Amino acid sequence: MPRKWTGFTAATVAVIVFASPGGAEAGNAKLKQIGTISNPAGPIDGFDISFVDQKTQRYYLADRSNKSVDVFDAKTDKFIGSTPGFVGVTMKNGKPDNDTSGPDGVVVVGNQVWAGDGDSTIKVIDLKANPPKIIDTINTGGKKRSDELAIDSKDGIVLAFNNADEPTFGVFISTKPDHKILGKVEVPSATDGVEQSVFIEKTGLFYSSVPEWEKDNNKGGVAVFDPKTMKMLRLINIPGCQPTGLMQGPGTNMLVGCAAGQDGTKLQPATVVWDWKTEKVVNVVKEVGGMDEVWYDSGANKYYTASRGQPGGPVLGVIDAKTNKWVVNVPSAPGAHSVAADSKSKHAFVPLTANAACQKSCIGVYGEK
Secondary structure (H helix, E strand, C coil), X not given: CCCCCCCCCHHHHCCCCCCCCCCHHXXXXXXXXXXXXXXXXXXXXXXXXXXXXXXXXXXXXXXXXXXXXXXXXXXXXXXXXXXXXXXXXXXXXXXXXXXXXXXXXEEEECCEEEEECCCCEXXXXXXXXXXXXXXXXXXXXXXXXXXXXXXXXXXXXXXXXXXCCCCCEEEEEECCXXXXXXXXXXXXXXXXXXXXXXXECCCCEEXXXXXXXXXXXXXXXXXXXXXXXXXXXXEEXXXXXXXXXXXXXXXXXXXXXECCCCCCCCCCCCXXXXXXXXXXXXXXXXXXXXCCCEEEECCCCEEEEEECCCCCCCEEEEEECCCCEEEEEXXXXXXXXXXXXXXXXXXXXXXXXXXXXXXXXXXXXXXXX
16 A cells, blocks of 8 residues: 555544445445454554455455454454454554554465565465464565565466555565575655556566555556566556555456545545556546555456545445446445455455444444445
8 A cells, every 4th residue: 555644543543434425325335344353352443454355365464463364254254364464554653553553465476475574574375374374574675564475377477566665666486496586676756665566377477556656656557577677667557546555356447546635635526547458547436546556357347446545434335347437436445445345255355443433443344234
């Protein structure tokens, strides 16, 4: 998530209740919060990115509050367990320091979970172990957190960015047992870091959200990286967005999550559907913005946005991936910036800080029934 977000303290979230629906009646009224999952390890006030492995129907969450990666069953909506060993929430001047806290980004790599941590490392969790455990720690060579990751499963390469270091840099890491760092790419003009990356097999390239370029958030866009040369090829500007999340959708479409609309951006709310083949904007959805992570649910054929910065209050935004049009904004909770969905159960999962629906925080489960 972008480095400039300050987040909420436990004291703050305790007094904020759900936001207004923000037009829920205008869209698909069936989609709503249908359940919650508690975490026996403790409250989840601090967290980052989440990921659903569609093959196993397992939902993984970067849980900073409990210094762990938590796993949930996306089929039964139940907690399974946690793998500890992460930095957790670090403090600076009495406030959580996003730049050095962890875990951060998470991705499934075969029978492993790779998770970025706040100490410029990536922890590798062996899912075949009982219980799963950290089997390797990869130092990316920076001073601050290793954030979000993406995998080129064809060539066995993970791209991970240290978005809080100056200059921002990414490392290409082999998924072979030696986990060798194959190369490094610096992106000095990405003055607010590089966010989520996606690998497109048909092009053999990584695509990454860049919130701002040369300190101008209206010049942010999608950067393209070649894992073979380990160099940045180009930046495609997407004005009025300040890109954050990124997710491959149906066909050649991608959803580009935008911070636009969030306090301080000076941009109107927006979410962008973008074509990776033509490298052009397909549609700008103006009904929802201020998001971090975004997700595509192929079962429901919908995009989801974790829009904590939506004007009027935090929501789970829903966009029809067939028409590329807005469907509904469903209330979430303060600071809710993470979302992932299971295409089989068609359930979306959003970590929620303490609110009226769950007094000690929980995972909100969203669906149509």
